[in-house]
Amino acid sequence: MQLERLDHLVLTVRDLEATCAFYNRVLGMRVETFGDGRTALHFGEQKINLHRAGQEFEPKAAEPLPGSADLCFVFDGPIEAVAAHLKEHGIEIEDGPVDRTGALGPMRSVYLRDPDGNLIEIASYR
Numbered sequence: 001m002q003l004e005r006l007d008h009l010v011l012t013v014r015d016l017e018a019t020c021a022f023y024n025r026v027l028g029m030r031v032e033t034f035g036d037g038r039t040a041l042h043f044g045e046q047k048i049n050l051h052r053a054g055q056e057f058e059p060k061a062a063e064p065l066p067g068s069a070d071l072c073f074v075f076d077g078p079i080e081a082v083a084a085h086l087k088e089h090g091i092e093i094e095d096g097p098v099d100r101t102g103a104l105g106p107m108r109s110v111y112l113r114d115p116d117g118n119l120i121e122i123a124s125y126r
Contacts, residue, residue, distance in 0.1 A: 008040070008047045009071075011118065012064035016052050018115045023048075026089050027073070027120075043073070067117035072102065072109070079108040079124040086112060094119075 013019040016039060023029040029041040029048075038057065041048040051057055053066050075082050079097045086093055096110035102123055109123040 006046070008049055010049045010051055010061070010064075011069055011116075012051045012053050012056060012061070012066050013116055014053050014066045015115060016050055019050060022115050026086070026091055027122075069118040070121075071118065072121040072123055074102070074107075075122050075124050076126075077124060078126055079110060079122070082122050082124070083110050086110065 011019070020031045020039065020041070023041045024031050027043070029043045032040050032042055032047075034040060039050045041050065049057075051060065051064060053064070056064050083093060083097060091112050094111040094113060097108050098110075100107050100109045100121075100123060102125070104125055107123040107125045109121050112120050112122070114120055
């Protein structure tokens with residue numbers, strides 16, 4: 001078996017509205033309601049489904065917990081532009097810009113936290 005790509009992932013969140021506002025305002029993701037009142041964040045050809053903690057949809061992870069994710073998103077531009085954008089939005093940069101190695105090789109990254117404390121890495125391969 002050879003897997004092709006990741007289709008979506010699920011984040012369990014404490015505050016659905018705060019999460020949607022952060023990912024939309026700061027990271028430019030599109031918020032969408034689908035199915036029976038479910039919520040997803042879209043960017044590029046990817047999506048993140050959101051589950052409100054304590055009200056998860058079945059089936060779900062064995063122990064869904066807000067703040068337990070460590071995600072890396074790729075930005076097509078200079079990482080300094082990301083750092084400036086985050087500062088404009090009052091978002092604290094936890095680390096970076098720093099050199100890292102991603103799935104496609106060397107990249108530069110900055111790290112921040114979302115409203116649940118998930119570690120968010122934004123990387124540029126430029």
